[in-house]
Amino acid sequence: MTTTTAxxxxxxxxxxxxxxxxxxPATACAYLGTEAEGVRAELDDLDTPWRETLRVSVDDTGRVVGAVLLDVDPEETMRSWIHGPWTRDEQAWSEHAAALVRAALEQLPPGVEQHELSAAPAHTGMARLAAELGWHATGVSIAYQATSATTRRWPADAPGVRVAAPADLPAIAALHDAAFPxxxxxxxxxxxxxxxxxxxLEHDGELSGYASGEIQADGAGYLDFLALAPDHRGRGLAPGLLAAISRELLGRSGQGTVNLVVDEANAPAVALYExxxxxxDAELVGYRSWPQPA
Ligand SMILES: CC(C)(COP(=O)(O)OP(=O)(O)OC[C@H]1O[C@@H](n2cnc3c(N)ncnc32)[C@H](O)[C@@H]1OP(=O)(O)O)[C@@H](O)C(=O)NCCC(=O)NCCS
Structure with a gap:
C-alpha cells in the first residue's frame, strides 16, 4: 500500500x-455537499490549492482507495484543516486512514501546529482515529439552509443596519474575537x-452587532459570523440583523440558498435560525489537536 501525490x-x-x-453520514466528513460539480467547485475555492495537497492511497492493483487534502492559514491563525480522509470502504479505512492524515500533516509549513478534522457524528471510524491521535471532539455543529421560499417569515431589516466600513474594524474585532475565539x-x-x-448594526449610537458572509464557489450563500455585543443581546435586535444579511446573501446566491453552521449547544442562535x-441539512463533529479549553 502506498500514499502518494495524485x-x-x-x-x-x-x-x-x-x-x-x-x-x-457514516463516512461524510465535510460540508462539501454531495454533488460532484459542487464538491469540485468547493475544493477549487479552498485557499490552499487542493491539487497540490491531495494525497491518495493506492492499493496493489493501482486503484485509488483513499484520499485526503488540507487547507492551511500559515499567516494569521497558524492552523490547518484536514479534509478527509475518505476511503473506498472500511477495509481501506483501517489500512490507510491514519497514513493519509500523516501525509496531510507532513506538508504543513513550520509554525502550523493546530489542526482540525471533522466528520458526521455517525462516522465512528473518524472518532476512533481522532482518539488515537489524541485530538479532542468539539460539540456537534448543525448545518442549516434557507431558500428564497423561506423569506416570507422574515422581519424587515433593522433600520440601523449598514455595510461595514474600515473604521469599524476595532469594534468588529472586539465582538468577533469574543464570540468566535x-x-x-x-x-x-x-x-x-x-x-x-x-x-x-448600529443601535443607540453604538455598534451593537455585525454579520459576515460570502458566496461560495458552488453559488451557495454562506453566513459564517453573526454576533451581538453581550449587553445588546436578549433585546430582540438579532432578527433585524439576520434578516438583512440573509437577504443580502440570498440576493447574491446563484443557487438561491444561504447556509450556516452553528454549535448545537448554542440555544439562542439555534432558536433564532429555526x-x-x-x-x-447536516451535522458534523470537529476534532482538534490543541488542548480542550478548561
Ligand atoms: C446569536 C445571537 C446573535 C442571538 O441574539 P440574542 O439577542 O441573544 O437573541 P434573542 O434574545 O433575540 O433570542 C433569539 C431566540 O432565542 C431564544 N433564546 C434566547 N436565549 C435562549 C436560551 N438560553 N435558551 C433557549 N432559547 C433562548 C429567544 O427566546 C429567541 O427566540 P424567540 O424569537 O422564539 O423568542 C447572540 O446570542 C450572540 O451574539 N451570540 C454570540 C455569537 C453567536 O453565538 N452567534 C451565532 C453563531 S453562528
Whole structure:
C-alpha cells in the first residue's frame, strides 16, 4: 500500500471516491455537499490549492482507495484543516486512514501546529482515529439552509443596519474575537475581503452587532459570523440583523440558498435560525489537536 501525490487520473478517481463517501453520514466528513460539480467547485475555492495537497492511497492493483487534502492559514491563525480522509470502504479505512492524515500533516509549513478534522457524528471510524491521535471532539455543529421560499417569515431589516466600513474594524474585532475565539478568519481578514458581505448594526449610537458572509464557489450563500455585543443581546435586535444579511446573501446566491453552521449547544442562535425557517441539512463533529479549553 502506498500514499502518494495524485496525477490528473488519480485526482478524478479521488473526487469520485470523495463524492460517494460524502453521501453517507457514516463516512461524510465535510460540508462539501454531495454533488460532484459542487464538491469540485468547493475544493477549487479552498485557499490552499487542493491539487497540490491531495494525497491518495493506492492499493496493489493501482486503484485509488483513499484520499485526503488540507487547507492551511500559515499567516494569521497558524492552523490547518484536514479534509478527509475518505476511503473506498472500511477495509481501506483501517489500512490507510491514519497514513493519509500523516501525509496531510507532513506538508504543513513550520509554525502550523493546530489542526482540525471533522466528520458526521455517525462516522465512528473518524472518532476512533481522532482518539488515537489524541485530538479532542468539539460539540456537534448543525448545518442549516434557507431558500428564497423561506423569506416570507422574515422581519424587515433593522433600520440601523449598514455595510461595514474600515473604521469599524476595532469594534468588529472586539465582538468577533469574543464570540468566535481562534476561528479561521480574523476581523481584519473579513473586512479586507471584498468578495464578502459584512454588515454592522448600529443601535443607540453604538455598534451593537455585525454579520459576515460570502458566496461560495458552488453559488451557495454562506453566513459564517453573526454576533451581538453581550449587553445588546436578549433585546430582540438579532432578527433585524439576520434578516438583512440573509437577504443580502440570498440576493447574491446563484443557487438561491444561504447556509450556516452553528454549535448545537448554542440555544439562542439555534432558536433564532429555526424561528427564521432555516432547515437542518447536516451535522458534523470537529476534532482538534490543541488542548480542550478548561
Ligand atoms: C446569536 C445571537 C446573535 C442571538 O441574539 P440574542 O439577542 O441573544 O437573541 P434573542 O434574545 O433575540 O433570542 C433569539 C431566540 O432565542 C431564544 N433564546 C434566547 N436565549 C435562549 C436560551 N438560553 N435558551 C433557549 N432559547 C433562548 C429567544 O427566546 C429567541 O427566540 P424567540 O424569537 O422564539 O423568542 C447572540 O446570542 C450572540 O451574539 N451570540 C454570540 C455569537 C453567536 O453565538 N452567534 C451565532 C453563531 S453562528
Amino acid at each position: 496525477d490528473a487520473g488519480r485526482r478524478d478517481a479521488a473526487l469520485e471516491l470523495i463524492v460517494a463517501a460524502q453521501r453517507s 481562534g476561528t479561521y478568519a480574523t476581523a481584519r481578514q473579513l473586512l479586507a475581503d471584498e468578495a464578502r458581505s459584512t454588515l454592522v 424561528g427564521f425557517g432555516y432547515v437542518r
